[in-house]
Amino acid sequence: MSLVADAETPTLELRTAAYAVPVFTPRADAPVPVQRGSFPLRVNLRHGGSVDVVLRWQILGVQEAPLLIVLGGISAHRQLAANALDASEGWWPQQVRRGGALDPFTFRLLSIDWIGADGAVDTAIDPDDQAQALATLLEHLQITHVAACIGASYGAMVGQHLAKRLGARLGHLVVLNAAHRPHPFASAWRAIQRRIVRLGAEHEAAHEAVALARQLAVLSYRTPNEFAARFTDKVALDGGVARCAAEPYLDAQGERFANRFAGTAFLRLSESIDLHDIDPADVPVPVTVFAARSDQIVPVEDVRAFAVAVPLLHRYHEIDSVFGHDSFLKEDAQVQAVLIDALAGCGGAA
Amino acid sequence: MSLVADAETPTLELRTAAYAVPVFTPRADAPVPVQRGSFPLRVNLRHGGSVDVVLRWQILGVQEAPLLIVLGGISAHRQLAANALDASEGWWPQQVRRGGALDPFTFRLLSIDWIGADGAVDTAIDPDDQAQALATLLEHLQITHVAACIGASYGAMVGQHLAKRLGARLGHLVVLNAAHRPHPFASAWRAIQRRIVRLGAEHEAAHEAVALARQLAVLSYRTPNEFAARFTDKVALDGGVARCAAEPYLDAQGERFANRFAGTAFLRLSESIDLHDIDPADVPVPVTVFAARSDQIVPVEDVRAFAVAVPLLHRYHEIDSVFGHDSFLKEDAQVQAVLIDALAGCGGAA
Structure with missing residues (x-):
């Protein structure tokens, strides 16, 4: 049986992996099964x-x-x-x-x-x-x-x-x-992300809202010190509006996420973190x-x-x-x- | 001349306050001028x-x-x-x-x-x-x-x-x-607040968006430790949606602010912080x-x-x-x- 199985076959017969099996020595040139x-x-x-x-x-x-x-x-x-x-x-x-x-x-x-x-x-x-x-x-x-x-x-x-x-x-x-x-402060941070997504969903701006919520999530995943070291350019005016150094990065993060995540998926998985107990x-x-x-x-x-x-x-x-x-x-x-x-x-x- | 002037009189004649004036002793029962x-x-x-x-x-x-x-x-x-x-x-x-x-x-x-x-x-x-x-x-x-x-x-x-x-x-x-x-991380945090407001303005949700941006600002003004001590209730489901303990507080803060602050005012003053240099x-x-x-x-x-x-x-x-x-x-x-x-x-x- 090939270890590279049909991508959508749910009924593969697999042997059970035993705990603490004898050390297995792979061939050095083998592809990853x-x-x-x-x-x-x-x-x-x-x-x-x-x-x-x-x-x-x-x-x-x-x-x-x-x-x-x-x-x-x-x-x-x-x-x-x-x-x-x-x-x-x-x-x-x-x-x-x-x-x-x-x-x-x-x-x-x-x-x-x-x-x-x-x-x-x-x-x-x-x-x-x-x-x-x-x-x-x-x-x-x-x-x-x-x-x-x-x-x-x-x-x-x-x-x-x-x-x-x-x-x-x-x-x-x-x-x-x-x-x-979940920590109460982090829960609040996520609650605001979900509110952004819901606001967008209610006003035909779902994609932009998911992207924005993701930007906010990314902020929570990183730290002020990383941003200080990484985004050193001063805030500049662009078309009369301030644009800070981290914005292109956040834009890219938000857009990439919104292209593959639906609002409902984000809402329910974000919420799931807060239900952890x-x-x-x-x-x-x-x-x-x-x-x-x-x-x-x-x-x-x-x-x-x-x-x-x-x-x-x-x-x-x-x-x-x-x-x-x-x-x-x-x-x-x-x-x-x-x-x-x-x-x-x-x-x-x- | 009464010290309680007309609220909208722009041309009051005021005496100049000298630096290091002799110590002034007010009457104990006087109203505040x-x-x-x-x-x-x-x-x-x-x-x-x-x-x-x-x-x-x-x-x-x-x-x-x-x-x-x-x-x-x-x-x-x-x-x-x-x-x-x-x-x-x-x-x-x-x-x-x-x-x-x-x-x-x-x-x-x-x-x-x-x-x-x-x-x-x-x-x-x-x-x-x-x-x-x-x-x-x-x-x-x-x-x-x-x-x-x-x-x-x-x-x-x-x-x-x-x-x-x-x-x-x-x-x-x-x-x-x-x-x-402005710190680069704080600038990013504010930039997201401004994006929320702009998203709302573009989709006839200005009031909700200003309230939401304010909630996010409030989060940045406080600390995880304060939230941990203050919002001790576990996240609960309300109508099938998770609601975390801080949300009523954030709701009230956002609503109060949105009732007196226009989106443009928030955008330009938030931006002004980021232009500080x-x-x-x-x-x-x-x-x-x-x-x-x-x-x-x-x-x-x-x-x-x-x-x-x-x-x-x-x-x-x-x-x-x-x-x-x-x-x-x-x-x-x-x-x-x-x-x-x-x-x-x-x-x-x-």
Whole structure:
């Protein structure tokens, strides 16, 4: 059977990845195996009702290796890195690469498109709903053990709920730039983003509003120090209107996002962050935690509170970074070290 | 001549306040004298052209006392505190009161409505344009010496330009929560606020957009720690939509502001902050500086850079505050102490 499967075949027969399998030695010149599927399922939503969704998944990596689940922020998706089915760069090529911490010749990397990311669900989506969908997908794929779940930002919230659901079937949880609750200030920041989108939707300006909300989100993901170092030009008048140095960057970020994200998708996934609520005591697996002291929307105090309250803390890492919440995407060497340490016991190839 | 003048008389004859006048002893039961006027003038704008404006001013306090100019943020105005002409509370009653640091029985307090605050000017307004208007008003009022200018936020930027213009005619400048430049991150934050307002204006949603922009501004004026302490309720679903604890507060702030601020006024005054640009070496008077380490839009590093670069630093105060940029409005005891120290040499009544 070819490991490069039909992109839309939901019923692939996959062998179960055993935990702590013998070290697998890949051929040095092999292409990265990749599988994709679209799995229709019904999710019983935590906040009422059920929805029929199609969960789009991808598995990148060699079949014999331990399985990792890799989850990013609300704008992330199943495309972790370029592969034979999709040449686009993906959202985490720094880590997901040959020789990287998430080497697809060492691990099998399962990723998904978030429920709601296609704009098809217009009801409240709890992070635990994503975890429920993931757990159902694992059953469908006959995966009985997950060596580790690596979650960043929203993905780390979903990972917490997944750990609660999987229990001993999950070997390790890595929480990057997330805590057990949304911070009230960050919630307010996101609430304003959602209001922008709703205002736009009500006044036939949905695209511009989503772009603007994304600009505001980007601001919250970075830090004043990064902007100070990066946008050094003075504010200038352009056609009689002040234009500050960061605006072209924010414009590009907003436009790129609005071109692929519908207003409903943004509203429901942003909201989902704010619905996150879990008792760290209910996360019953070894946990590695990574935080940046400059994170504006996940204050380090909240991450510390999470780390000290989980029953099985493996390691807590806290760094200075000019990149704030985006440090998981930007501090590549430090994140790699965190991941390598966390995955050391997960049975991948050396 | 009554000190309570016609509210709209622009040509009041006022005696000049001398610097370091003999200590004046008010009657303990006297009402606070107040004068108001509307002064028409032409301002030659720094960024091109000239505009005819009406500068609405107020002088609160006893005629014999040293004159202070008191300037607040872009949403501030000439109404510092309740008086015989206007019973509304004003924006700084904590300091402007009998027995306060800015006691109208000790000082004469000159304040203005910002040029542009009425929405009548739709062109770029530099903070120095406000200083030019103030200098012209002083001539008109035959005030040849100003004991001190107390400026907070935008008002402190205008104060820096005023000091440069007045030179030895100004005795002291108090700079609260401001620096010599807009910070690039804060500029980006404000740029997004202005984009919200412009989006609303283009889509017949001006009022909602101004309210939303104000909510975003309020967020930047406060701190995550204040929100964490104040908005402790968990995010709840209301009609299927997440509502976070801070939203009623932000709603009220936005609505109140949108009811009195036109979109154009907000755009041009917000922009004016971003046009602020002065060499601290050009501020030729004794300067007192006050900063909060938690200020999100005027990072304390910028305020320190300003303070060390002015030629005549009197005192630099830096505090911890949960209120960030709004500390000048909230840390009343500490601000009072700063003002009392700064004004000790200004010849007011003890």
